[in-house]
Amino acid sequence: MRQNESNQQQQESREGWLEELHHNHMRRLTKWRHHILAVQLSMLVCMFLLWELAGRLRWIDVLLFSYPSKIFGQIGKDVASGEIWAHVGVTVGETVVGFLLGTLVGTLLAVLIWWSPFLSKVLDPYMVVFNSMPKVALGPIFIVMFGAGFTAIVMTTLSITVIITTLVVYNSFNEVDPNYVKVIRTFGGQRSEIFAKVVFPASFPTIVSTLKVNVGMAWVGVIVGEFLVAKEGLGYLIIYGFQVFNFTLVLSSLLIIAAVATAMYQLVVYAERKLLAGRR
Incomplete structure (x- = not known):
């Protein structure tokens, strides 16, 4: 009886550890995706700002x-x-x-x-x-x-x-x-x-x-x-x-x-x- 209870507690402990590990992995993955999106948006904004500046200062042919x-x-x-x-x-x-x-x-x-x-x-x-x-x-x-x-x-x-x-x-x-x-x-x-x-x-x-x-x-x-x-x-x-x-x-x-x-x-x-x- 005690052996079964011990095995059950070990099983629950392993399941909890795996769940926490999965949760941490998903959190890191989400953070990584958000970082990629932030870089992509920053590049897009910088490109438009540079384009606007080049047009305003006539570095490019605005026609x-x-x-x-x-x-x-x-x-x-x-x-x-x-x-x-x-x-x-x-x-x-x-x-x-x-x-x-x-x-x-x-x-x-x-x-x-x-x-x-x-x-x-x-x-x-x-x-x-x-x-x-x-x-x-x-x-x-x-x-x-x-x-x-x-x-x-x-x-x-x-x-x-x-x-x-x-x-x-x-x-x-x-x-x-x-x-x-x-x-x-x-x-x-x-x-x-x-x-x-x-x-x-x-x-x-x-x-x-x-x-x-x-x-x-x-x-x-x-x-x-x-x-x-x-x-x-x-x-x-x-x-x-x-x-x-x-x-x-x-x-x-x-x-x-x-x-x-x-x-x-x-x-x-x-x-x-x-x-x-x-x-x-």
């Missing part, structure tokens, strides 16, 4: 580079007038559609290629060639095919995101430990069972991580498409600013793109964390 107070004034004026929201909404809508479709179609195409080794051998050189092509050159073709509008811009985005997703996910499928595949085959598993029980679960982190890559690729595709054809959107504002030599408008549009793209990226990071946390 080309403007300076933060003018840029934020431009953004404030556009927000107050309500003109900017339509452009932001159009660009974000195109980006989200291109991002989701690119990830889905690219993943499905990777599954199809993995499923058929013959198709993989046939399409491999074509994927390499298509990936090396300048996608901007395809823009005029999409405009002629789909008209000057939303569809042509989304297709330009898909031409970038689909092939990247396909190559990354397909390579992930091929890098799965072959010993796991042999185990399924030893027990008589079919190709569908190999994919469902080994290949896809092992590649799921890569598929989710591809979302982060596709955020940047989707924004590139949309802005390129808007450069070519759009009559509204942030890409259109950049081109319009160049045409009228209003580089403050150009830089304010770029700053808005950076802010919205960062927010979208953080949402994807949050979704990735939640999806992968459920698999641990």
